[in-house]
Amino acid sequence: xxxxxxxxxxxxxxxxxxxxxxxxxxxxxxxxxxxxxxxxxxxxxxxxxxxxxxxxxxxxxxxxxxxxxxxxxxxxxxxxxxxxxxxxxxxxxxxxxxxxxxxxxxxxxxxxxxxxxxxxxxx
Numbered sequence: 001x002x003x004x005x006x007x008x009x010x011x012x013x014x015x016x017x018x019x020x021x022x023x024x025x026x027x028x029x030x031x032x033x034x035x036x037x038x039x040x041x042x043x044x045x046x047x048x049x050x051x052x053x054x055x056x057x058x059x060x061x062x063x064x065x066x067x068x069x070x071x072x073x074x075x076x077x078x079x080x081x082x083x084x085x086x087x088x089x090x091x092x093x094x095x096x097x098x099x100x101x102x103x104x105x106x107x108x109x110x111x112x113x114x115x116x117x118x119x120x121x122x123x
Contacts, residue, residue, distance in 0.1 A: 005021055005022075005024075006021070007054065008020050019058075020056060021050055021056035023059060023060070023063055025067045028050070029067075029089045032090060032094055033089060035090070037093070037122070038120035040094075040095075043068065043101075046064065047059035068105070069104065069105060072095075072106045072107065073105075074089070075090070075091055075106075085118075091105070092115040093119075095112055097109040097110075097113045
């Protein structure tokens with residue numbers, strides 16, 4: 001990836017600062033695609049991986065959630081139009097179907113459960 005990451009200094013505690021990665025959608029998609037099939041990986045793990053990869057202390061949780069919502073919308077719509085599963089970003093690997101976020105994503109919790117189960121069957 002030739003993209004230059006956005007890292008901003010943020011206050012941490014009373015006297016410290018931390019380097020906060022503001023990830024692009026492409027950065028988040030890359031991490032999602034590298035997640036194992038049929039396995040739920042928490043968004044916190046995704047944020048830690050991104051921060052480590054780009055040399056930041058942390059990764060912005062709000063931005064990651066926004067990117068996940070955008071990715072879910074694009075992926076779900078593509079699947080609805082008949083695009084093969086292999087061609088979309090498998091966002092369902094990063095969202096716990098029991099979470100509040102899952103209810104806000106395209107497809108919802110039931111779709112996330114279905115896709116994870118389907119990936120396990122296909123292994």
